[in-house]
Amino acid sequence: MNCDTPDSTPSNSSHSSDPHATDPAFAAAPRPGVLPLEAVAVDLPPTALTTALPVAEHSERSDAVRNRQLLLDAAEELVREFGADGVTMDAVAKRAGVGKGTVFRRFGNRAGLMLALLDQSEQKLQAAFMFGPPPLGPGAPPLQRLIAYGRARLAGIEVEGEMRRAADESGRYASAPYNISKTHVSLLLRQLDMNGDIALTADTLLAILDAGLVLHQLRVLGYRPEQIADHWENVVRALVAPAQ
Numbered sequence: 001m002n003c004d005t006p007d008s009t010p011s012n013s014s015h016s017s018d019p020h021a022t023d024p025a026f027a028a029a030p031r032p033g034v035l036p037l038e039a040v041a042v043d044l045p046p047t048a049l050t051t052a053l054p055v056a057e058h059s060e061r062s063d064a065v066r067n068r069q070l071l072l073d074a075a076e077e078l079v080r081e082f083g084a085d086g087v088t089m090d091a092v093a094k095r096a097g098v099g100k101g102t103v104f105r106r107f108g109n110r111a112g113l114m115l116a117l118l119d120q121s122e123q124k125l126q127a128a129f130m131f132g133p134p135p136l137g138p139g140a141p142p143l144q145r146l147i148a149y150g151r152a153r154l155a156g157i158e159v160e161g162e163m164r165r166a167a168d169e170s171g172r173y174a175s176a177p178y179n180i181s182k183t184h185v186s187l188l189l190r191q192l193d194m195n196g197d198i199a200l201t202a203d204t205l206l207a208i209l210d211a212g213l214v215l216h217q218l219r220v221l222g223y224r225p226e227q228i229a230d231h232w233e234n235v236v237r238a239l240v241a242p243a244q
Contacts, residue, residue, distance in 0.1 A: 068106055070096050072120055075113055079159055084114070084166035114167035121160060122177040125152060129184055142191035143240060149184065150232035153209045154225065158218070161211035181206060193243045201239070208232055 074095035078087045089110055093100040107113040134140035135148040153160075164172075172178055185202040194201065207213070209232070217223045 067098070067102070071098070071103055071106055071113075072117060075117055076120075076159075079117070079162050084162035087113070087166065089113070111167050114163050117163050118160070118167060119177065121156065121163070122180075126177075126180055128152065142188040143236070146185065146188045146192075146236050146240075147233045149188075150205075150209055150236065151229050154214065154229050154232065157209070157211055157214045157225075161215040164211050165215075178206075189240075192240045194240065195243065205236070205239075208235060 071092060075087055075092045078091055078095060087110070089103045090100050092113065093103050096103075103113065107116055129136050129145070129149055129152070131137060135144040136152050137145075140148070182199070182202045185205055186198050189198050189201060214228060217228055218225065
């Protein structure tokens with residue numbers, strides 16, 4: 001058990017649930033809260049930012065964004081090197097070169113830090129399958145994209161699994177990240193002219209990629225990553241074969 005305590009009083013923070021996350025129409029639309037900022041282009045007058053935001057305040061907010069990213073990068077390095085158990089607020093602070101209180105102010109507690117890491121990981125994958133090159137991104141046939149999606153998620157599954165275990169997350173299946181993945185898989189299944197309950201089929205496929213299950217398969221049952229990835233492809237091909 002990690003018993004980190006801040007060297008100053010931490011601010012209260014929570015991972016709020018999204019009341020619209022289970023609405024398919026809402027989940028299907030790109031949302032600023034979960035898409036990477038670079039994926040959103042907005043034309044503004046040249047003076048818009050400077051008029052709306054004083055230079056000092058804009059600089060302060062830019063520094064806050066950079067500092068937050070610095071902390072997330074430090075935490076991700078620690079997860080890769082030592083696993084989730086090696087990630088304490090003190091260790092992140094030392095790796096990032098800041099005071100421990102700064103980490104608590106940014107994320108509230110260790111679970112909040114892990115949830116932020118998961119959000120960042122999900123945003124990277126979302127950007128790849130929405131805007132990246134094929135076969136994961138647009139431009140490839142739906143079957144190739146569906147297979148590539150599973151392989152891409154499995155490629156980072158050990159780090160993801162460590163973070164999910166440490167985050168002690170609840171309400172995952174009603175969360176925006178899960179429902180964006182579900183919407184993506186559902187869209188590809190429809191493009192493949194699948195019959196039956198598409199949403200239920202998408203849940204079934206995503207269960208194969210569940211980080212906790214895959215870690216058990218790797219670490220306890222002794223499967224190799226490529227075996228699990230090949231199994232994903234075999235299941236997808238067998239599932240869609242009647243529709244082809």
